[in-house]
Amino acid sequence: MGRPPCCDKVGVKKGPWTPEEDILLVSYIQEHGPGNWRGVPTNTGLLRCSKSCRLRWTNYLRPGIKRGNFTEHEEKMIIHLQALLGNRWAAIASYLPQRTDNDIKNYWNTHLRRKLSKLQTGTSDGVSRDSYSSSSSSTSQQAISRGQWERKLQTDIQMAKKALCDALSPEKESRLSDLKPSNCYLGCPKPGHASSYISSTENIAKLLKGWMRNSPKPAAPAHSAATQCSLNVAGADSASSEGTQSKSEGFSIELTETFESLFESFDSSNSDFSQSMSPEATLFQDEDKKVSIQQGQLSLLEKWLFDDGANQGKDYLSDITLDETANFL
DNA sequence: AACGGGCGCAACCGCCTCGAT
DNA sequence: TATCGAGGCGGTTGCGCCCGT
Secondary structure, eight states: OOOOOTTOSTTOOOSSOOHHHHHHHHHHHHHHOSOOTTHHHHHHOOSSOHHHHHHHIIIIISTTOOOSOOOHHHHHHHHHHHHHHOSOHHHHHTTSTTSOHHHHHHHIIIIIHHHHHHHHHSOTTSOOHHHHSOGGGSOHHHHHHHHHHHHHHHHHHHHHHHHHHHHSOHHHHGGGGGGSGGGOGGGOOOTTOGGGSOOSHHHHHHHHHHHHHTTTSSHHHHHHHHHHHHHHHHTHHHHHHHSOOOHHHHHHHHHHHHHHHHHHHHHHHHHHHHHHSOHHHHTTSOHHHHHHHHHSSOOHHHHHHHOSOHHHHHHHHHHHHHHHHHHHO
16 A cells, blocks of 8 residues: 555645635745745644645645636647647646646646547547547657657756856855745745735735635635735735845845846847746746736747647757757856 | 536645655 | 655546536
């Protein structure tokens, strides 16, 4: 038998989260930043296991999460990325920074899979199921090139990360370990960088107000909370100007600006590339910019995905990714 | 108005990976 | 090198809502 579940304790609460629990969690993360999930239940008094807290945060409370209907653009991205990467939802989610892997997985399972199977059985010119299934059903050649491309992409990301670390001064390098997506979603600060989340207890109160306002619908409050959360984060700049700015906040802003300027200068010369980058790169960009970019022209990746001559596109992407990464760094 | 089936989504479960010791 | 534990990830479940009958 496997390891006993981490939540297999007496007194650990399960099921839907209440607004009060959300507030506890959000205010804790506001203060300490995400991470050290083991300590979250004990420090907050939440009767939840650490995993549950992490999941609640990453899938629901985390700032920058876009909720609601998937756009046609997102849908196509998911379909093509699923065809490329298989059911690697986290990887797919990295190309849709505002969506969680859980959301994408759910959307795939409930909408797209059905849609695609309909297309398969329906029209003769519909999308073949094989072309959207995982590599097991693809031709061996496709599977190989897909794998090669993916490895290449991962290498590119690693290289970019390393280069970023190298590019910055040594004293900052140690801090860059905090830029891992796991604890730095969409520019969320490390512990002590509270103001980038929800600036103050005042905002927690607003959060609560949102829940109260939408109280008739049980699901709605949490949604509004997430929205509120995002709004507050979006307004983090003004929030931080109101409150007391700690040194760490200063660093957070400084670092963000450093990356923003890095990507900004690159964006102006090749916005396509920046759009096709994984969140590991784009998470440093500010939210508004991300939105405007997403609404903009097709990304390089997308162009490639939609390109009938996929092989040609793969080569192009690989070359550009490597070359441009080196250039902008 | 009541009921039942389908759907959507939040949350859980268990395995895997990776870093620390 | 082996072991352990925290975190990550994908599959699955359960519940509430919606819609058709």
